[in-house]
Amino acid sequence: MAEDPLVVFTPSGLRGRFPIGTPLLEAARSLGVDIDSVCGGRGLCGRCQVRPGFGEFAKHGIVSRAENISGANQVEARYDQKKGIAAGQRLSCQSRILGDLVIDVPAESQVHKQLVRKRAEARDIELDPAIRLHYIEVAEPDMHNPSGDLERVLAALEAQWGLTDLECDLRVLQMLQKVLREGGWKITAAVHRGQVLTTAWPGFHDRAYGVAVDVGSTTIAAHLCDLSSGAVVASAGAMNPQIRFGEDLMSRVSYVMMNPGGDREMTIVVREAIDQLIAEVAEEAGVAGQDILNATFVGNPVMHHLLLGIDPTELGGAPFALAANSGMTLWASELDLKQINPNARVYVLPCIAGHVGADAAGVILSESPHLSEEIMLVVDVGTNAEIILGNKDRLLACSSPTGPAFEGAQISGGQRAAPGAIERVRIDPQTLEPRFRVIGSELWSDQDGFAEATAKTGITGICGSGIIEVLAEMFLAGVLAADGTIDGAMADRSPRVQADGRTFSYLLYEGSPEIRITQNDVRAIQLAKAALYAGAQLLMDRLGVERVDRIVLAGAFGSHIDVTYAMVLGLIPDCDLAKVGSAGNAAGTGARIALLNQRARDEIERVITRVEKIETAVEPRFQEHFVAAMGIPHSTASFPSLAGVVTLPEPKAPNAGKAGNDNRRRRRRRAGA
């Protein structure tokens, strides 16, 4: 007897012999080849398309001939007619093996396809959504052998998809009989993590979406994703309406303390805002809310608790006890979400500590310091900076109270990053004259056409990245001393340095509104950057490292600042500038990863249990570092990476060094004491 035909699947290289007539999909599955299907081989979904290769494949030792695969049958022809099959591709469920074959499974036919991320250093996302759709044919009820419709659905899911011991919620049971009859005993079931039957549609249904939501104190961002491709089909942001109860986290917690039931109010408004935002992204993408079957959430601990309807009072004071530090899987209805399928499952990422939230968990998922060989410092800058330091061996986290200065709040001319805000600044070290750029225009203020380019938005203020640049430029130009004092002596050299009561200010823009940098502005930024630097330094102490290999700045602020200026001001510790980068909204990306890959949820829950949490509020060394970091580094001794990049001014006062954050020297002194 001749041997059965040999079939090799690429790119996996999995191979096996199969009797003539075996459908390719069946062969692929028996070998464990990663190949998608919603309809279970009935030629309805088109997900299982493969590309047979013909010719002699020396590498595989096979001659794969066109006649070794069956021609398109009626089912395949009908699918091709209705929805189209790309030239050279075949439905693997309808194609039968007639001889030796080499079959390529294109990426789009793989369940676990890799989603390549834009940033080279970020790891790819492997698509593996928690929600899977399964088309099934269900046995009809039989009076002579009565059983429940549900039990026959579960039997079909077991027989046709190998899914066992599924749970089913009452809501699904309430709809199931109707769906079965409308579908003529053919339905599509949505199953969550292979464990819970969450919803069902009559007949064949292949639309499944998910939404990843980052609930920030100020902004809520939502990304709607197609769970079959992993693509983001729409994104949107909205203000967090809780702002009316308090600008920052502590004022919202205070609101709850002062107003019994205040937590409930804030829970209601944030859920409504999320719901509204989901409706917006769904409409933008033309996706029915009923097809949104999964959602993931990140947020800082207070946002996390208020989203879940948990009173955040305990987070307002030591010991900052979280209600729970595990990830939570819920029903959409438990969060009162109405714009997605009521049977959607929701996953809320775990918080790490009372000040290090599910947003930090998202940042870890996105930036993967827990997998890194290098020592990574990941900083998510918001009203609090959440700081993560470490590598695959050890991971530390803390939160540092930077306050809102980096976001333009508490700054005289400050504003949020929006069109009209000054975002880039250069100061001529000779004349002390500034030039700048505003968001919305690529032109510098001294270039032709600038006035026209900015006429529409006006010049309305200065945003976080602009403040960093103007201060760094003031320092490099000698206007700002290492201790943060605006040097009144410079008023002699430029009219832009002006007396302002007992202190001085620098006039950045003389239009209307006038934008100037006051001594108070400098102090606010000094406090913020000292907190940030001190938090990072505290973790470095704990980890026992003097230097980090890579720095990732996350969050809106982190995405816009020029890292050189950040280092000049001493926001971040020294690091090869080529290895300092921005990650954008890494927390939101983490939510998206958890949405698209169910195992990422298990991964982050495991990782956070081994994160060492440092509470800055009770660490005496944090105060020391904080005080030491108030000044601006006056030499490249502690920032060798700046050498050759910028020229730091000479120290002006004999004791300026004391206020600088030349931390390496300080630490050495302590170590030697």
Next chain:
Amino acid sequence: MAEDPLVVFTPSGLRGRFPIGTPLLEAARSLGVDIDSVCGGRGLCGRCQVRPGFGEFAKHGIVSRAENISGANQVEARYDQKKGIAAGQRLSCQSRILGDLVIDVPAESQVHKQLVRKRAEARDIELDPAIRLHYIEVAEPDMHNPSGDLERVLAALEAQWGLTDLECDLRVLQMLQKVLREGGWKITAAVHRGQVLTTAWPGFHDRAYGVAVDVGSTTIAAHLCDLSSGAVVASAGAMNPQIRFGEDLMSRVSYVMMNPGGDREMTIVVREAIDQLIAEVAEEAGVAGQDILNATFVGNPVMHHLLLGIDPTELGGAPFALAANSGMTLWASELDLKQINPNARVYVLPCIAGHVGADAAGVILSESPHLSEEIMLVVDVGTNAEIILGNKDRLLACSSPTGPAFEGAQISGGQRAAPGAIERVRIDPQTLEPRFRVIGSELWSDQDGFAEATAKTGITGICGSGIIEVLAEMFLAGVLAADGTIDGAMADRSPRVQADGRTFSYLLYEGSPEIRITQNDVRAIQLAKAALYAGAQLLMDRLGVERVDRIVLAGAFGSHIDVTYAMVLGLIPDCDLAKVGSAGNAAGTGARIALLNQRARDEIERVITRVEKIETAVEPRFQEHFVAAMGIPHSTASFPSLAGVVTLPEPKAPNAGKAGNDNRRRRRRRAGA
């Protein structure tokens, strides 16, 4: 070194040696002695009381001396002072072993105590509630080692009670932080089936109740039970308000078919009625709704579906498909129950088939035919009779459409069993004069004082058991022929037999209202009893038995009828009359068993999968049996158990036998054909 002291626990006989100073509770637990505790050995709950025996116990080879057990310590003295410890008893958690001891664990200190049932033939209920209370001391939050409050609660439950992998619902999480702080990190947690943390109280809490509910088409009954003792502390019944949508099941299903959304209306009203009933029993027993932590439900398939908010339309026609045939565990909130703890767990017993509901499942749990060596016939008579036949080897079930005649409906003078209803009847075979008793009085109508005794209620009608007796007595007196005709010839012998149009009637009571038995009444009962008998006969055919060993009549009707008369009329097949008994509301008892013993839930789910379900509507032989069973047996040939108990009249017409349900003969004839 001397051997450690020997301790023998009775009644279990478990024994072991323990170091001097070991607390008795600890010793008992290490041996697996069944001993209760809510507080985990802290001397708070008093559940672990034992009775040390002193003297020489030859049987155990021990001399147990008073000095071999430590005296009462402060904790025990305080408990004794506050709540009292019975003379001779000790708190086992506070008493330490000082030498050899014989320790008796009284029934009330056992977790799995046996609850003895009144009926000798019913198996005892072993107390093993699904909800257990566990007092725990929880670690306080620590900034330096942050973890969620929930995770520390779970850690305490694992360390102090060995409970692992508990789930926790969002509602519990929402309340947990407050409870922990109110209780000073000492709380009592309620755990469902060792799997789900359902609620918590600050400090020590030892009140846990459950409610078993039988949702009948006409009546809802609720039994409130103390989960620590198993005692029923209050019971109450109420009309099912769904009656306004239709008297019987099919008219309610029709209402849904005619009125879209009608199922929702009926779901709402029945849930409200249940809630109200629970409030009543709780108030009667002085139990706080918050302490009701578990509920179980039985009901026929339509009641089951409407309770769960499932459209019952499919149950209204072939193939009578159930939405599900598994038991369901839910949250009280999913059934909108507000009068019990919102975190209470609810268990709804499984339905068996489209016509054999969770009430029949309850009947099986109560009467245990699945454990019986004897062939048992269990009949729950309502508007439908649910019939179960079999033994430990094989179990069959069907439902037979008896209609409401047995409950007094569709009978000219019929009424529900209530004070004033005639329930017992005797007819003098010579004079044909009746005497009777009415509910509410022990006197017969021909006894002195009867008029006075019934003056208050009056004589208002005849209930189901009265109808059975009057028809059987009419038959025995020759007024009723075997084919069910009221014999007009008897009008010559008694004025009570009266022409009534083209037929005759029998005047039972000549007062106001006049109560007479019409030919239509006889026909209604004939239809009902033929359905009942035919259902039983169908199951006997299928099981291949000609006789049953034991008959149990369940339900209100089954509890009141005289089984001899039931057999005279041919409602039930032949059986030794000593082995025919009533079980009362067996479905409700089944709900109570499932409430008090969690394993009974698993048991019934296993049992119903092996029940063979017979659909009478599509069994041709059912019709044959039904027609054959319309008449009244005219001889003891098929009912040998009646021989010597009653004297059956001679057949009057030469062909009367054809209409009789001498089924044994008929079956033999068929078998020989």
